[in-house]
Structures are given as structure tokens and as C-alpha cells.
Amino acid sequence: MKILTGNDLVSGDVIWWAGDGWSRQVGDSADVGDKGDDLARAEEAALRVVGAYVIDATVTDEGVRPAHIKDRIRALGPTVRPDLNLKPNDADAGNWVI
Amino acid sequence: MYRYDSYDQSIVDARVDEFRDQVQRRLTGALTEDQFKPLRLMNGLYLQLHAYMLRVAIPYGTLSGKQMRKLGEIAAKYDKGYGHFTTRQNLQYNWIKLADAPDILAELATVEMHAIQTSGNCIRNISSDQYAGVSADEVADPRPWAELLRQWSSFHPEFTYLPRKFKIAVIASDDDRAAMRLHDIGLKLVSKDGVIGAEVYAGGGMGRTPMVAPQIRDFVAEEEIISYLEACLRVYNRYGRRDNKYKARIKILVHEIGVEEYKRQVEEEFAHMKQLGLNPPVEELARIRAFFANPAYETGLNEAIDRADPAFALWVDRQVAPHKQPGYAIVNISLKPLTGIPGDASAEQIELAASLAEQYSLDELRVTHAQNLVLPHVKKADLYAIWQQLEEVGLAEANLDLITDIIACPGLDYCALANARSIPLAQKIAQRFAAAERQAELGELKLKISGCINACGHHHAGHIGILGVDRKGVENFQLSLGGSGAEDTSLGQITGPGFSEDGVVDAIEKVTDLYLAQRESGERFLDTYRRLGMKPFKEAIYG
Numbered sequence: 075m076k077i078l079t080g081n082d083l084v085s086g087d088v089i090w091w092a093g094d095g096w097s098r099q100v101g102d103s104a105d106v107g108d109k110g111d112d113l114a115r116a117e118e119a120a121l122r123v124v125g126a127y128v129i130d131a132t133v134t135d136e137g138v139r140p141a142h143i144k145d146r147i148r149a150l151g152p153t154v155r156p157d158l159n160l161k162p163n164d165a166d167a168g169n170w171v172i
Numbered sequence: 173m174y175r176y177d178s179y180d181q182s183i184v185d186a187r188v189d190e191f192r193d194q195v196q197r198r199l200t201g202a203l204t205e206d207q208f209k210p211l212r213l214m215n216g217l218y219l220q221l222h223a224y225m226l227r228v229a230i231p232y233g234t235l236s237g238k239q240m241r242k243l244g245e246i247a248a249k250y251d252k253g254y255g256h257f258t259t260r261q262n263l264q265y266n267w268i269k270l271a272d273a274p275d276i277l278a279e280l281a282t283v284e285m286h287a288i289q290t291s292g293n294c295i296r297n298i299s300s301d302q303y304a305g306v307s308a309d310e311v312a313d314p315r316p317w318a319e320l321l322r323q324w325s326s327f328h329p330e331f332t333y334l335p336r337k338f339k340i341a342v343i344a345s346d347d348d349r350a351a352m353r354l355h356d357i358g359l360k361l362v363s364k365d366g367v368i369g370a371e372v373y374a375g376g377g378m379g380r381t382p383m384v385a386p387q388i389r390d391f392v393a394e395e396e397i398i399s400y401l402e403a404c405l406r407v408y409n410r411y412g413r414r415d416n417k418y419k420a421r422i423k424i425l426v427h428e429i430g431v432e433e434y435k436r437q438v439e440e441e442f443a444h445m446k447q448l449g450l451n452p453p454v455e456e457l458a459r460i461r462a463f464f465a466n467p468a469y470e471t472g473l474n475e476a477i478d479r480a481d482p483a484f485a486l487w488v489d490r491q492v493a494p495h496k497q498p499g500y501a502i503v504n505i506s507l508k509p510l511t512g513i514p515g516d517a518s519a520e521q522i523e524l525a526a527s528l529a530e531q532y533s534l535d536e537l538r539v540t541h542a543q544n545l546v547l548p549h550v551k552k553a554d555l556y557a558i559w560q561q562l563e564e565v566g567l568a569e570a571n572l573d574l575i576t577d578i579i580a581c582p583g584l585d586y587c588a589l590a591n592a593r594s595i596p597l598a599q600k601i602a603q604r605f606a607a608a609e610r611q612a613e614l615g616e617l618k619l620k621i622s623g624c625i626n627a628c629g630h631h632h633a634g635h636i637g638i639l640g641v642d643r644k645g646v647e648n649f650q651l652s653l654g655g656s657g658a659e660d661t662s663l664g665q666i667t668g669p670g671f672s673e674d675g676v677v678d679a680i681e682k683v684t685d686l687y688l689a690q691r692e693s694g695e696r697f698l699d700t701y702r703r704l705g706m707k708p709f710k711e712a713i714y715g
Contacts, residue, residue, distance in 0.1 A: 084199065085269050086223035121201050125219055142645055144584060147593075148221055152585040154513055154595045158252055 077103040080126030100149035101137035146171045174463040176284045192274035216287030224268040227290040232300035232318035233261035233539040237530035242283045244522030257515040261539045293334045295325035299341045302538040306548045308496040310344040311363045316461040318342045335412030336420035351657035353385045369393045375426030378627035383423040386431045403441035467534040473499025490570035505545040506569040510602045514580040515543030574611040576602040583623030590623035592640025592647035617697045633657035635698045637664040649676040686712040
């Protein structure tokens with residue numbers, strides 16, 4: 075599947091296109107098919123996102139998983155600061171990245 | 173320490189106002205990202221992997237307690253409670269909100285700090301020796317020249333859009349603690365017939381094409397240093413390649429046209445510059461130099477250090493360096509706790525370092541290119557009290573220049589350019605070699621890790637260097653041996669095929685085991701490698 079990601083213009087937070095808006099959770103990502111680039115331009119113009127780009131992802135038992143490690147780290151947060159990533163109570167969260 | 177005059181303060185304040193307006197226009201859509209990006213970068217604001225990142229300049233790595241405290245306050249108020257000290261003696265915040273950036277810059281301006289020229293194709297923060305002004309072996313304090321260069325290069329209209337970024341280091345000792353010859357220009361202050369001047373080196377750097385800067389002048393009189401550098405920059409600005417960013421650094425120009433031709437052109441330009449009378453007034457250097465006069469050292473101090481506490485004695489032996497003033501010492505504070513993140517410091521740790529500087533170090537701190545801190549003026553009688561306080565916040569690691577004193581870039585955990593994670597690897601290596609006895613047995617061993625070819629982690633200059641690469645979406649690590657960023661500057665050589673994260677830790681153990689087995693009396697790891705060459709190390713690693 076193709077999913078769309080970028081950073082929130084104001085906060086800089088990593089965000090994922092969820093079909094009807096943006097989410098901080100990669101698991102909410104919607105398949106954008108071939109509409110990703112158009113969506114990115116429209117959302118950037120609407121000042122909701124900056125640096126938006128389309129990536130490949132798969133759906134696994136654990137939810138949506140970006141194809142590349144860089145985007146998995148964007149999705150989770152820094153693997154060396156579990157207290158700051160999106161699953162601070164999951165000691166094994168970092169394994170999802172690798 | 174240098175203090176802003178009204179001109180310094182006014183240009184920094186004006187830049188804050190200007191950037192506030194630019195941010196506002198971006199937030200309202202009056203500026204597109206394409207229009208805004210070069211403006212934010214000129215103010216040190218990047219868009220990184222997780223958020224905006226702000227890089228704050230720490231000129232030549234020198235800070236007052238008040239400035240350090242402000243860095244901690246900003247970390248607590250606007251970031252997630254910590255900052256990252258970099259290999260260019262700067263500080264980076266990783267979690268900045270765009271709307272907060274102008275307020276942060278305004279707060280920095282209240283303590284004579286800014287983020288100007290911490291990005292972009294301009295002259296970046298001038299770096300220097302963390303022992304400047306306190307080392308017994310220097311010919312002069314290099315900081316007045318570093319400050320003069322800061323003033324010359326700040327908003328220099330001719331050098332605001334260079335072919336590529338430009339980094340300058342200034343040292344004044346035979347011991348190079350600033351990787352001087354791995355900068356675009358390196359200056360080494362020397363004394364010739366009782367006159368101070370500089371040896372000039374040009375065309376060094378790391379990145380994808382590492383080069384050691386050749387010397388292009390054996391002496392430039394102090395009053396002509398600025399004019400000479402102006403000539404160096406002019407030739408680079410005129411002929412540096414703007415068609416290919418990977419070939420745009422001055423090192424490529426010097427390499428392609430040859431050192432002699434580059435020197436010839438610089439001398440020609442320098443002769444022209446001399447006619448223009450652009451040397452800075454000697455009064456200005458004297459004014460700046462006055463800020464760096466020796467502080468009011470006490471005399472008649474006790475030289476003795478009570479070493480009854482063995483953990484304290486170990487720390488003294490490792491972290492404390494000789495000071496030029498009797499009764500004083502230089503304290504190195506390790507930002508490399510064994511389970512920590514190289515270069516990171518929490519707001520609380522930053523606040524403590526500020527307090528220690530104010531209470532025990534004549535209100536002064538230094539940041540090192542090896543991502544550690546220095547208290548430059550400590551009475552030996554105060555060492556134990558300092559150590560106790562550092563212990564309480566986890567900053568009393570005794571590992572300066574040992575295998576666990578690892579330089580590591582933020583890597584793929586934070587950096588959008590990175591291909592692999594540097595920090596988890598640094599932590600694994602630190603854990604493997606954690607035993608103090610083992611570290612001491614290995615002795616000086618500088619290990620440096622970069623998460624990509626841009627080499628922010630200085631891997632080319634590591635006695636042991638590691639470069640993280642992306643191999644079909646999987647992190648892979650290349651090992652190199654024999655680099656040095658010190659006065660014996662050299663570039664490391666790749667051992668062979670790369671490794672997984674665990675594999676490279678094993679390989680390092682094989683390399684260090686061979687060193688211990690083969691070393692001769694007094695040899696550091698680097699010395700043994702240079703004597704034996706790559707072959708036996710390669711055999712030990714790959715069989």
C-alpha cells in the first residue's frame with residue numbers, strides 16, 4: 075500500500091494521512107493509492123503539513139508498517155529514548171523498527 | 173570572555189525580530205516552504221526526522237554559567253528536557269515547535285547567543301581548542317582570533333552564499349585538540365622571532381571525500397590574518413564548484429587545481445587585498461583580546477589532592493588536566509555515561525554544569541568537539557566537591573579519550589540524512605568494554621561513529637571509525653582503522669566488508685585483542701596499528 079506522511083507545520087510532529095485528516099499514529103494510515111502526490115500538494119497548500127511524501131507500507135498483524143526503517147523510526151520515535159517514543163510503556167517497541 | 177557591545181546586541185536582536193516576522197508569514201501562508209526554508213536555515217532551524225531541530229551556536233565552544241543555564245532552561249521549557257552537544261561545539265534541540273522558534277531566539281539573545289550561520293553555505297561557528305587560555309603549551313590564547321573571525325564572518329555579504337558550507341578552526345598549541353586540519357581552513361597560531369602569526373591550512377574536511385588540509389602558508393602576521401583568509405575565501409568563492417554539491421567544498425577545489433596553484437591564486441589575491449587596507453584595526457584586536465585576559469587567579473593555593481576515595485582518584489587521573497596556573501586544574505566532564513547517549517545532557521545536568529562553572533570555574537565552561545564539557549579554571553582543592561556533584565547527576569564517568577568516550581552523531585534515531593543508527597551501536601560498544609580495568613588497559617583509543625557518509629561523527633578521524641550505511645534497507649556498518657584528528661592527523665582505512673550491529677562490536681573486540689597482544693611498550697592502539705599496518709588486523713577480523 076501507499077501511505078502519505080509529513081510533519082505538522084506548526085508543531086513539527088510526524089503525521090500520517092488517515093483518509094479524512096492527519097494522525098500521529100502510523101496505524102491510522104489510509105492507502106492513498108495514486109492520489110498521494112495530489113493530496114500532499116493540497117494539504118501543504120492548506121498549511122496542515124510540511125515536507126509531505128508518499129511511502130510504501132504493508133499491513134501486518136501489528137498494523138501498518140512502513141517499508142523503510144527510516145519511516146518506521148519516524149513512526150515510533152527515537153529507539154534510544156523509549157520514554158519519548160509513541161509506545162513508552164512497551165519495552166519491546168524498538169524491535170518493531172528493526 | 174567576550175561580551176557583546178551594543179552593535180553585536182543590536183544585530184542579534186534585529187535578526188530575532190526579522191525571523192519572528194518570517195515565521196508569522198510562514199504560519200499564515202504568505203511564505204511557501206520553498207521560500208521559507210532558506211530563511212529558517214539561516215537561523216539554524218532544520219526540519220529533521222521527528223520535528224524541527226534548532227542548532228545554537230556556541231562560539232569557539234566557550235560559555236558563561238548564565239549562558240549555559242539559559243540552554244538548560246530552553247531545553248526544559250521548549251524541548252523535551254534535553255539538548256545535544258555536537259562535534260562542532262554547538263548545541264541542538266530536537267523537538268522544537270515552529271511557533272516557538274522566535275521566542276527561543278529571543279531568549280538566547282538575552283544572554284548574547286544566537287543560531288545565526290549554524291546552517292547554510294556560509295562560514296559556520298568558529299571552533300577552537302577547549303583548553304584555550306588555560307593550557308601551558310599554547311603560544312597565545314586562540315580565542316581572540318576566533319572572536320575576530322566570528323565578527324568578520326558574521327553577515328559577511330560576500331561570503332553569505334558560498335559554494336558550500338565553510339568551517340574554520342583556530343588552535344595555538346602543538347597538541348591539536350580541535351581536529352584543525354580536518355577543517356576547510358585551519359589556523360595554528362605560532363610565534364616567529366617573537367612575533368605572533370598563523371600557519372594556515374586549507375582544504376581539509378571529512379564527509380564523503382575526506383582530506384587532510386595541506387599547509388598553504390607557514391606564517392601570516394597576526395594583523396594580516398583576516399586579509400589572508402579573505403583572499404582564501406575569495407578564490408574559493410570564485411572557483412568553487414556550484415554545479416555539484418558533492419564537489420563544492422574547498423577541499424575539492426584545492427585537490428582539483430592543486431595546492432600550489434591554489435596557493436598562487438591566494439597570494440595574488442592577498443597582494444591585491446593588501447592594497448585595499450582591509451586589515452582590521454589593531455585596536456579592535458586589542459579590545460577583543462582584553463576580554464580574554466587571565467581571570468583573577470588566586471595565588472598560594474594548595475597543590476595537593478586528597479585521593480583517599482578510589483573512585484574519585486580514578487576520575488582525577490582520567491578527567492583532570494594540568495592548568496597553566498599553579499593550584500588550578502582543568503576538569504573534563506564526560507557526556508558519555510555508559511548507558512547514555514553521546515553528547516546528550518538533560519536540563520538538570522546543564523543547570524548543574526552552569527552552577528559548577530559559576531561556583532568553581534570563574535564562571536566559564538567549554539564544549540569540546542568530542543561532545544564533552546570542560547570546567548577550565550578549577551582550584552584543585554575544589555575537585556572533590558565537583559566530583560561529588562557530578563556523581564549525583566550521572567556525569568562522573570572517568571573515560572576521557574578511552575574506548576567508551578565515543579563520538580557519535582545523532583544517526584538515524586534523529587537525523588533525516590542518516591542511513592543507520594549511531595547511538596544504539598555506541599551503547600553496545602560501551603557496554604562491551606564497560607569494565608574500567610579493561611578500558612584502562614586499552615588506554616587512549618578514540619572511537620567515532622557516523623550514521624552516514626556526511627561524517628558528523630568524525631569516523632574518518634577515529635583510531636577506530638564506524639560508518640553506518642543502508643544495505644537494501646538494513647543497517648550495515650563499515651569499520652575503519654588508523655584515523656586521527658589530533659596533531660598526527662590521518663584518515664582511517666576501511667577494513668573490508670561491513671557488519672551487522674552486533675558483528676561490528678565483535679570485530680572491534682578482535683581488533684583490540686590483537687592490539688593488546690602485539691603492542692610494544694608505550695604504544696597506543698593507533699601506534700600499534702601504524703607500525704603493523706592493516707594486514708594483521710584484517711586477518712584477525714575476517715580470518
